[in-house]
Amino acid sequence: MTESNNNNIGFISGINGSLINIKGIETKVRLHDLIKVNKHNIIGEVIQIYSDFVVAQCFENTNNLKLKQKILYLDNPLSMELGPGLLSNVFDGIQRPLEKIFQEDETGFIERGIELPSLSREKKWKFTPLMEVNQIVSGGNVVGKVQETQSITHYIMVPPNINGKITYIVKEGEFAIDEEIYRISNGEVEKSYDMIQKWSTTRSRPFHKRLVPNEPLITGQRVIDLLFPIAKGGTVAVPGGFGTGKTVTQQAIAKWCDADVIVFVSCGERGNEVADVLRQFAELTDPRTNRPLLERIVLIANTSNMPVSARESSIFSGITIAEYYRDMGYHVALQADSTSRWAEALREISGLLEEMPAEGGYPAYLPSRLSSFYERAGIIETIGNDGKKNNNIGSLTVLGSVSPPAGDFSEPVTSNTKRFVQTFWALDAELAYQKHYPAINWLDSYSNYPQYIKNWWKTFNLNWDEINLNWQECRNMMNVILSSENELKNMTQLVGEENLPENQQLDLFTANLMKESILIQNAFDDTDNFTTPTKLLAMIQLILLLYKEGKQLLEEGFIIKDIKDLEIIAKIQRIKNSIPNEDIDEIERIKDKLLNEINSLRRSYRVIR
Amino acid sequence: MSISYKKISQIIGPLVYLKNNHDVQYGEIVKIHINDGEVRTGEVIKMDEDVVMIEVFEETRGLSAENSEIFFSNDTFKVKISKDMLGGVFNSLGQPIDIHTRKVLSSDVLADVKRDINGSPINPFAREYPQDIIQTGLSVIDGLFTLVRGQKLPIFSGQGMPHNDLAAQIVTQAQVMKKEPFLIIFCGIGIIHDEAISFIDKFQKSGNIQNIVSFINFADDPVMERLMIPNVALTTAEYFAFEQNMHVLVVLIDMTNYAEALRELSAAKEEIPSRKGYPGHMYSDFARIFERSGMIKNHTGSITQIPILTMPNDDISHPIPDTTGYITDGQLVLDRDLNKKEIYPPFEILASISRLMKDAIGADTTRSDHADLSSQLISSYSNALDVRDLISIVGEDSLTMGERSLLRFADAFENKFLNQKINENRSFDETFKRAWEVLSKLPRNRLNRIHQKFIDKNYNRGV
Incomplete structure (x- = not known):
């Protein structure tokens, strides 16, 4: 070590599990800065500072470490390397690249003391500048872009808290992330920037x-x-x-x-x-x-x-x-x-x-x-x-x-x-x-x-003639029916479902239908795994329509069995996994069938009467 | 050359304190020579400029400040591993022992390699997702909760339940389907003598002993050794799996003893306790054991673990089973009521699950109707248990036909499918045959989870 950075060297004065005590840097070090055990290449973070020593917590196990071993003070807190190459990548908790580690060490284990850059320095990215020389920029301005993956464009931004004039920017071309892309001068000093930003993990990044x-x-x-x-x-x-x-x-x-x-x-x-x-x-x-x-x-x-x-x-x-x-x-x-x-x-x-x-x-x-x-x-x-x-x-x-x-x-x-x-x-x-x-x-x-998002949902209203509820009305009604079921649950166990009043039986029946056809969702079924807002509104309104019509029927003197026996109910239950998201027309046809069945129920009843 | 110390400054429980005045390594192994000729081993667990704290593996009884000499080995603890270990019985330090006398055999293993027992974590990116199976010959496991190579599938038992029989049966019967090299490592953690002898006896009689390596830590062995033995066994397993390309099944019994040892030492170290006095780091300690299973890309071997633990007071929310359940790939729970009905193995079907099973079974490994069968058996049995509860309220007479068929199914399921002898080794075909036999007690139209083509082919055949 040269004389000039002697201040950055300390030594181990105690070890307890992943914690080590360090002497020699206590006057200089800031809380949460990193240190490195030189010999074993182990990184640690300073978590306590005392007058005559500091305590650091090591990110790897401390076996074989000895007292008096050299510690290098890295003068920086734990920071993320931010730049192209993050997407589709796998890192450990301190951003070591796990895929790269596997390429280097094919045993498949993570040996102690591996030191690799988080983002690849070899890979070349096609950079397209979006700014020109002499433009005034500040932190967050986009100077150019990189197509990081086919789905995501990565915007290269001026790091926060930097202001000045662009004095140089590369032309479109292929660059590694640590190559110079642009320079900014604040009038006095000109600084060079590449595609990497470093940001401490414990500080939130600024926004407007x-x-x-x-x-x-x-x-x-x-x-x-x-x-x-x-x-x-x-x-x-x-x-x-x-x-x-x-x-x-x-x-x-x-x-x-x-x-x-x-x-x-x-x-x-x-x-x-x-x-x-x-x-x-x-x-x-x-x-x-x-x-x-x-x-x-x-x-x-x-x-x-x-x-x-x-x-x-x-x-x-x-x-x-x-x-x-x-x-x-x-x-x-x-x-x-x-x-x-x-x-x-x-x-x-x-x-x-x-x-x-x-x-x-x-x-x-x-x-x-x-x-x-x-x-x-x-x-x-x-x-x-x-x-x-x-x-x-x-x-x-x-x-x-x-x-x-x-x-x-x-x-x-x-x-x-x-x-x-x-x-x-x-x-x-x-x-x-x-x-x-x-x-x-x-x-x-x-x-x-x-309350914040209810207006967003209004654009999805279906405007059906027979029932036209917005998202919030649907969820309110659903909540009412589900909590009614919860209240009736104890009663049901005592007296049996068939001994409840008909309209309460309708609540129970509707609640069960909601559970089976809306709440239960199979993450492994190709159709059921994802439901679009439109299909969701169609599904819930169909059930609420059945509920509304059911109430009407009960008032007209029909019994709950008439409603439960409607053939269309089996179809309603299967909408979730039988009808694709795009096919709202098919759900509308089911709605029409439901109304038809209810009407023919009424007709047949009149005939009998 | 190792340096020796003559003076111990403090002895508290399993911990020995020395004045520190040379460069000790953290985690270094020390030998403590007592003046009557006995030698004990310890490990450096804490040090600063004044004091070195040593945790003694064996007991600290008989040690005094004057009568002992301490030698530093200049290295951390390493275990010797060799291909000659097959068929042998070893203690917590990896030394071969005679199971009856407990003496260390003088014929030391010729070590192929020496390994640090703490190992290194497997790179999560390097993990291969497990998709092949191990046959245990037990219908309930193979049929309903299939064991997958690379899985860690614990058994939650209770005192007085037949987990020992179950462990021995799995060890003697387990096999991989294709003719690939297969090895079983049996690791007894704090088990009592009679059990240990009976285990080894069973292994020898099975004719399979050449494929079994046993590690035994007796109930009255020092607690510190209890904490080491799973790691010794798993270090051995890693060698055979990832360097010798074998499929290794590790049976660990009883993890509750491990956790108790953890608590005992934690108290001695005056650590801050968390739930029920167990140390806060128990999750990490368990994880470091259980995560030493799996498969690695570009390697053909695998490590599968069956940790067995006894739930204190049969309480599944006790910290030991609770912590385990969060880290493992499922769990198999034993049920005391079934055990009283003399059903063996007494699995609590509804509380058990094998999380890796769904991607590992099917036409390629077991049979195309396997997934449907297991789902139907579990759901029908669950319905049948509801009916049994109903009987106690309404009486048997008021049951419907459908409910009666469920009861007949449940009885058949328990007696023909679940129940088997402790030396009965069933093939997958046999298991599936029995599954269809008991499902045929139900009306065809009740088999709503099975694809029609399988029902047409198998329903009511051979009955």
Whole structure:
């Protein structure tokens, strides 16, 4: 080492699990900066600073380390490398490229101390400039673009907080991400920029202003889009005990939701699950672009057996990458499966630091960490909008699953998460046992977004003559019928369904029909796996029409059996998997048949009378 | 040359403290020589400029500040692995032992390799999604919860239930379908002597002993060894699977003992407890064991795990089964009521699931009607259990014909399909034959989950 950077060298003075004590850099180091154990190539993050030493948490195991070994102070916090090459790629919790690691080490294991750049420096991208020399630019301005995958254009932006005049920009051509693309002068200094931006994971990226969410994130999952919708830029928690289908629900959303870019963080979950996700995303095509789904996905995989401190970082790594695409004006969805594993990582590290535990052994700062994660969601106007892009509005939607021990929603992670999210999809073990998937319990779940997005749905109104309800009216009626069923449930068990008044029997019958044909959805069926807004409105209105007509019939003196015996009901039940999304006419024909059958019922009754 | 220390400064439980004055490695193995000739082993688990904390694998009884000399080995713990291990029985340190006397056999294994028992995590990108199967010869597993190569499928049992018989039966009967090299590693964690002897006895009688490597940690062995033995077994498994290209099935019994040892040591280290006194890092510890299963791209071998655990008080929400259920690819749950009815193996059908099964079964590996069959059996049995509940309210006389046929089906299912002898090895064909036999107790039109062409072919045949 040369004399000049001697200040950046410290040495190990203690080791306890993944934590190491370091002496020699305590006056210089900032909290959350990185350090490196020189000999073993292990990276760590400084988490405590004392007057005579600092504590760093290593991202890999510390076996074989010795006291007095050299530590290099890296003078930077954990940062994401942002640039072309993120999409369809797989990283670990500290953005090490897992595919590249496998190419380098074909045993398939991750040996300690691997050091590779996160994004490939070899790959050449075709860069098209969108700015010229002498233009004045500021942070967020788009200087050019790269077609990152066939579905997504990657806009190369001026890094935040940079202002000045472009003094040089390359012509269209092929460049690696670390080659010079443009230079900016602020009048005094001229600086050179390539396609890479670095951004610390713990700081949110700046935006111009926050907007009010007004558009739903359409997931194609009927129970979600109808009853518990989520807005673009919204937050949702998905809690559920094991076997309740958390992962299948998250995967279904990743496959079908109408976000432009998905960042999928597999945090402390099973390796076979990651293998499954990778396999499915590579095979499936995006219904909107007809390209492999993987082209719009960034995957972060820090499985349960990988180092705990990297697991703790993984969800913040993911959200930083998500914000970067948001800044390009994309709708981004971040899915974290599962935030409980992240919280447990926090607890483990807190335990090593011998901090005073709060509830359930979790550190007292768990809620503030959770809020610093969920609060990075939102729909925003980007900085540096200059009319060069199609869109200066971007959104970041956060979907976090929670794995409460023993399915108990009162535990600290679930109850604290509820404070910071607007939507709550409670997965229910009992529904899962009954093979009712997605097992989202309609009584325990909630969404605060309907009032924001109800106008968006108005464009989908079907304007049928016989029944013309908008989305909000449909969901209100559905909620009324479902809660009526819940109230009647106990009574039914006591006296038997057939002994209830006829109109209550109609409620029960309609509620069951709603469950079977709307709420239950098969993620593995080619037609049923995704329902468009139009088809969804058609399906629910058909059932509500039957309900309305049924009430009328009962008033006219018909009995519930007459309604249950209508032949068309079997067809209504099968709409979900027999009629493709495009074929709304076919649903209308079923509606006409329903009305015909009811009319002929009336005629035959008159004849008998 | 290793350096020796004469002076221990503190002994607390399994932990020994030394004044630190040379360059110790973190995780380094030390040998503690007591003046009566005994040698114990320990590992460095914490150190700073003043003190080194050593966790002793064996007990610390008999140690004093004066009577022991401590040698640093200059290396972390490594286990010797060799192809000659097949058919042998080993202790927690990977040394061959005599199961009856518990003595370490002097004939040390000739090591092909030495490996760090903590291993490295498998790169998630390098994982191959498991899609081939292992036959266990048990109808309920093969038919309803098929075991997939690379899967970790735990069995949740309770005290007094026949999980030992089940473990022994799986070890002696398991096979891969094609003629590929197959090895079973049996890992007994804190099991009692009689059980251990009976296991090894069964393995020897099975005629399959040459394909079994056994690791045994006895119930009265030191707790620290209890924490090591799964990793020793799995390091061995990784060698055979990914370097010798074999399919390896690892049976771990009983993971509850592992968790208890974890809690005991955690308390000794004065760590902050989380649920029921178990340490907060139990999830990561379990994960580091269970995730050492799977398949790797460009490798033909695989590691499959069947961890067996006993649920304290039969409580599935207890931290041990709860933590396990979150990390594993499904779970098989044993049921006390069925066990009382002398049904073996007493599987609680509705609580059990094999998550990797759906992509691994079918015409290529088992049979084209397999998925339909298992789905129908489970759903009809679930309906039948509802009817049984109904009887206690309304009485048997008021049942409909359909409900009666469900009851007949459930009885046949339990006795003909589920129930089998502890040495009965059924082929897939036999299992499917029995499945159709019991399903034929139901009217044809009740088989709504089975494709018509399979019903036409198989319904009521041979009955």
